[in-house]
Amino acid sequence: MKVRIPPIPDETYFLCMLHNIGATMPERSLSIEEIAVRTAMDPSKVEENLRKLAASNYIEARVVGGTKRYHVTLNGIRKVLSMYS
Amino acid sequence: MVTWEFPPRIVGGIARHCYGLSRALAKKGHEVHLITLDFPGAPLYEEVDGVKVYRTKVELGHPDFIVWTLIFNHFMEKRVAMVSREVDFDVIHVHDWLTAPAGISSKHYLNRPLISTMHSTEVGRAQGLHTPDSYLIDGFEWWLTYESKRIIVASYSMKREIEGHFRLPPEKIDVIPNAVDVEQYQRNVDREAIRARYMIGGHERLVLFVGRLVPQKGVEHMIRAVPMVLKEHPEAIFLIVGEGWSKSYLESLTRSLGCESRVRFLGFLPDRDLVELTISADVLVVPSSYEPFGIVALEGMAAGVPVVASNTGGLSEIIEHDRTGVLVYPGDPRSIAWGINRVLSDKEYSKYLIQNAKRRIAEIYSWDVVAEKTLKVYEAAEENPRK
Numbered sequence: 001m002k003v004r005i006p007p008i009p010d011e012t013y014f015l016c017m018l019h020n021i022g023a024t025m026p027e028r029s030l031s032i033e034e035i036a037v038r039t040a041m042d043p044s045k046v047e048e049n050l051r052k053l054a055a056s057n058y059i060e061a062r063v064v065g066g067t068k069r070y071h072v073t074l075n076g077i078r079k080v081l082s083m084y085s
Numbered sequence: 086m087v088t089w090e091f092p093p094r095i096v097g098g099i100a101r102h103c104y105g106l107s108r109a110l111a112k113k114g115h116e117v118h119l120i121t122l123d124f125p126g127a128p129l130y131e132e133v134d135g136v137k138v139y140r141t142k143v144e145l146g147h148p149d150f151i152v153w154t155l156i157f158n159h160f161m162e163k164r165v166a167m168v169s170r171e172v173d174f175d176v177i178h179v180h181d182w183l184t185a186p187a188g189i190s191s192k193h194y195l196n197r198p199l200i201s202t203m204h205s206t207e208v209g210r211a212q213g214l215h216t217p218d219s220y221l222i223d224g225f226e227w228w229l230t231y232e233s234k235r236i237i238v239a240s241y242s243m244k245r246e247i248e249g250h251f252r253l254p255p256e257k258i259d260v261i262p263n264a265v266d267v268e269q270y271q272r273n274v275d276r277e278a279i280r281a282r283y284m285i286g287g288h289e290r291l292v293l294f295v296g297r298l299v300p301q302k303g304v305e306h307m308i309r310a311v312p313m314v315l316k317e318h319p320e321a322i323f324l325i326v327g328e329g330w331s332k333s334y335l336e337s338l339t340r341s342l343g344c345e346s347r348v349r350f351l352g353f354l355p356d357r358d359l360v361e362l363t364i365s366a367d368v369l370v371v372p373s374s375y376e377p378f379g380i381v382a383l384e385g386m387a388a389g390v391p392v393v394a395s396n397t398g399g400l401s402e403i404i405e406h407d408r409t410g411v412l413v414y415p416g417d418p419r420s421i422a423w424g425i426n427r428v429l430s431d432k433e434y435s436k437y438l439i440q441n442a443k444r445r446i447a448e449i450y451s452w453d454v455v456a457e458k459t460l461k462v463y464e465a466a467e468e469n470p471r472k
Contacts (some may be wrong), residue, residue: 006300006334020153022146025125039148056333074125075328078353081096082297082329084150084183 012079014039014049015058019072019080026062029069086119087161087188088180091138092356094124097297098263098380099180099204102239104133105264109456111135118172120164120187122157139164151218154183161187169195176200176463182207182222185229198234198466203247205377210301212375227251234466237459239263239378240399246377259462262403264452265383269360279365283324283351290321290429293366293390295359295381296373298329303372303395306418308335310372311344313422318429323348324366326359363388367435368428374415376400383450386410386442391435393424403450409442 017039023030032050036043050070053059058076061068072080086107090100107117111134123129123140131138141164143157161184165177169191178200179188185201192199207214207222214220230236230251236258238244244258277287285291292314296302304325314321325335325348332350339348354362363369369385371394378399385392386409394400395415404410411427414420428435 006331008330009333012330016150017148020146020148020150022143038146075353077094077125078096078328079330079332081090081094082299082327084096 008083011049011052012083014041014046015053015072015076016080016083018059018070019077023071024077026060026071029062029064029071031067031069035070086117086178086180087165087184087191088119088121089157089183090180091119091121091140092133093127094122095356097204098378101380102202102204102263103180105266105452106455106459107136108134109264109452110459112453113456113460115460116172118168118174120161120168122161139168151221155186158184158186162190165191166194176466178202178459178463179229180204182225182229185225185232189229189232192232199232200235200237200462200466201229201233202237202239203230203243203377204239205243205375206246206250208250209246209375209377212301230257233257235259235462237261237462240402242398242402243377259458261455261458261462262399262450263378263380263383264450264455265380265387265446266452267387267446270364270384270387270389272360272364274361274364276365279361283349283362285322285324288320290318290367291365292321292323292425292429293326293363293369293385294323294372295326295363295369295384296371298325298327298332298335300331301373301375302327302329303374303416304331304335305338306374306416307370307372307421308338308342308344308348309418310422310425311339311348312342313419314425314429315344315347317426321347321425321429324351324362325349326351326354326362328353360388363390366390368393368425370421370425371395371400372413372415372421373397373400379403382410383446387446387450389439389443391428391438392442393421393428405441405445408438409445410438 021038032046036046059070060073061070088103090096091103107119111117117136119138123142129140141160143160145156147153176198177191180202181204211219244260339345369390369392371382373395376398382392382394382403392410396412397415406412411424413424
């Protein structure tokens with residue numbers, strides 16, 4: 001039986017990348033600029049994805065030295081792992 | 086034992102399987118060392134009911150999933166090598182392709198037999214191979230089956246699938262069903278209090294789904310069945326437990342069907358809460374389109390909840406239709422609605438299914454039995470370890 005597969009949202013792919021580059025706990029959080037470099041994405045696109053993911057509680061932000069840094073939450077990690085398992 | 090999932094890093098059935106099997110092996114007096122990945126808040130080393138658990142910190146990252154997988158396998162290999170300085174392993178047991186590279190290289194440098202458990206396949210999960218990554222994952226899976234001395238699967242349907250897809254000799258594959266920790270589901274629970282916690286009224290009937298929110302789990306078909314159930318049972322309320330990448334799609338589908346007041350998405354629940362909620366449900370639905378085993382069905386049966394499941398894969402082997410549960414056509418909302426309505430409409434029928442299911446669970450699906458069978462596979466692999 002064939003399963004109809006809905007398209008995977010862009011922000012979910014982005015969440016996976018954030019997870020795979022290691023931003024999975026507060027002490028490993030990254031700034032928008034750092035994420036943009038490591039994922040080869042435009043900073044404005046990074047910001048847009050982060051906004052969507054924060055609204056769903058899949059990422060969290062914290063301010064360190066005046067800069068906002070982001071990491072994937074436990075729920076976010078589970079969402080990412082559901083892609084692969 | 087090498088696995089990418091182990092509690093509290095729980096994604097699907099692999100974590101539960103490794104937890105149950107490793108504890109049962111340790112209980113029998115075997116020394117079990119389990120190498121897995123780190124998880125926020127979990128210690129890098131601990132003993133869990135006699136199982137030595139090593140959580141591996143992955144020091145490097147890369148946005149590409151396959152590259153990341155190879156990186157974490159490297160760190161797992163390193164951890165296996167470090168532990169092997171102190172421990173003389175007899176066998177190496179890996180679970181699924183995600184830890185295949187670490188398992189295969191460990192086999193060669195430790196010169197010990199490799200056993201793999203194939204929990205599912207890429208071709209099954211993705212319903213075909215459609216992307217370069219899928220082809221590579223399929224290749225990893227084949228490579229793991231090739232390098233393994235013995236392969237364990239949880240159902241005959243999975244055995245047929247890998248035998249055909251990877252062209253494996255049938256005698257290399259052992260079928261050992263999954264199990265469930267029955268004691269966990271025998272606790273006394275104040276059903277009314279638990280239901281009140283989730284804002285479910287005394288008159289409402291609780292229909293539960295537990296699983297990853299991905300297409301293969303068939304949640305979409307269950308949601309499409311909701312209006313047909315509500316027509317006969319307006320008191321039914323659907324709780325969906327789990328996370329997954331298709332969650333937003335399923336939420337919007339629920340809204341488009343006008344069912345949002347009767348369908349709630351609870352996200353991930355800790356084990357204790359999940360057990361209590363399962364015990365408090367009126368029916369558990371497992372609407373999968375692809376299911377190599379379906380451990381959640383066993384959990385429902387152990388919890389004394391009637392199970393409505395798709396007649397596919399391992400579910401068809403676990404459930405005997407009209408005796409230990411209700412089997413419905415996979416991917417068919419009408420059939421799923423029929424199954425749910427049948428259980429909700431007849432309390433005596435429900436009780437009959439529950440009694441039979443509990444008996445069946447006690448007879449076949451215990452971790453003690455799984456551990457015994459797995460040990461026999463280890464012994465068979467050790468008989469001629471260099472082959």
